[in-house]
Amino acid sequence: MGKFSRCGDQIAKGKKSAFRYHSTLAKKAQNVPYQILQELFSRLVERLGRGARRALLKPYKLFAVDSTTITFQHPDMSWAGYTRTRHAIRLHTKFDVEEGQPTQVVSTTGRDHDVMVAPKLYNDLESLSIITGDRGYARTSDFQDLHERNQFFVIRVAKFFSLSDEMEHSIPLESGGKVKVDQTAFIGKGSRKTKSRFRLVTFTDNEGNEIRVATNLMMMSLEDIAYIYKLRWQIELFFRWLKGNLDLSNLFGNSPNAVYSQVYGTLISYFLLRWV
Structure with missing residues (x-):
């Protein structure tokens, strides 16, 4: 029992030391x-x-x-x-x-x-x-702006987005049945309606949920467009890694300097770990 008691005391001291460390660091970071x-x-x-x-x-x-x-x-x-x-x-x-x-x-x-x-x-x-x-x-003005700057995008749009002058295209057999709709249309209505026609591709994910994306990649295969959107998941994994492994979800300060110093310090740590 003496061993366990001493261990408990050491753990308690460690917690107090960590609290003092975070408290001191937060004050300095301000x-x-x-x-x-x-x-x-x-x-x-x-x-x-x-x-x-x-x-x-x-x-x-x-x-x-x-x-x-x-x-x-x-x-x-x-x-x-x-x-x-x-x-x-x-x-x-x-x-x-x-x-x-x-x-x-x-x-x-x-x-x-x-x-x-x-x-x-x-x-x-x-x-x-x-x-x-x-x-x-998903904002129609951004779609139009990116398109006019010759930049490409694959961005998910909600089902309630208005479409006009839709033209539906046939779906190749090699899509494997996951691609449901391939069409072009003007997106939005009124003053928010795009000046250009864009492509809208509807496909299912691995759980059978339908996903509709807007894109100006008019000549790319349907499979590649769906694949590009699925690769978006990599940024979600990055956020999870920051919060889970580098503990970014726990902020120790309360001033803008303390908070953002911790944020950018954590991002720097991420880069250094990758570099090493």
């Missing part, structure tokens, strides 16, 4: 401009993005866009309003699927919706890039 870590992260992205690329979807470069929300409860977090009882920040991310790493992170409070931040993630795209995203990134 006075450190997080922009320093943000700039360091940007330089690491530039440095590590020069590596050799795998031939995933030659000649295209594939990026996934999505965001993750980190919520917390603290009386001194009014700057990060989210709901009446909780506060949150959101990390809007552009993710290089081939390299397996983020190339851009825009940090905002939890109330900033994906579709409002999306244009920032669409800037500085390489030629022959494809952007893939979920329904939070």
Whole structure:
């Protein structure tokens, strides 16, 4: 019993020490401009993005866009309003699927919706890039803008999206039965209606759920379009890894400097682990 008692005392001391460590770090981080870590992260992205690329979807470069929300409860977090009882920040991310790493992170409070931040993630795209995203990134004005800039996209749209002048096309037998609809149409209505026709492909996932995506890849096979959207899952795995392995879901500070310093410090740690 003496051994177990001593072990229990050591564990309790360890917990108190960890709490003091986090508390001290949070106080120090309040006075450190997080922009320093943000700039360091940007330089690491530039440095590590020069590596050799795998031939995933030659000649295209594939990026996934999505965001993750980190919520917390603290009386001194009014700057990060989210709901009446909780506060949150959101990390809007552009993710290089081939390299397996983020190339851009825009940090905002939890109330900033994906579709409002999306244009920032669409800037500085390489030629022959494809952007893939979920329904939070489906906005007809962005579809038209990307198309006019000769950038490609595969973005999921909700069933309630209005279509006009639909033209349905036959589906090749080699699609394996998973592709249900292949059509072109104008998307939206009124002032939000696109000026160009876009392709809409409906297919089923592994669980039989129907997914409809909009794209301007008019000549690409149906199987490749479905495959591109499925690769979007890689950014979800990245967010899970950050929160689970690097403990980003637990924020130890309450000021903007402390919170965003932890965020960009964690992102830097991710890059260094990949580099090593």
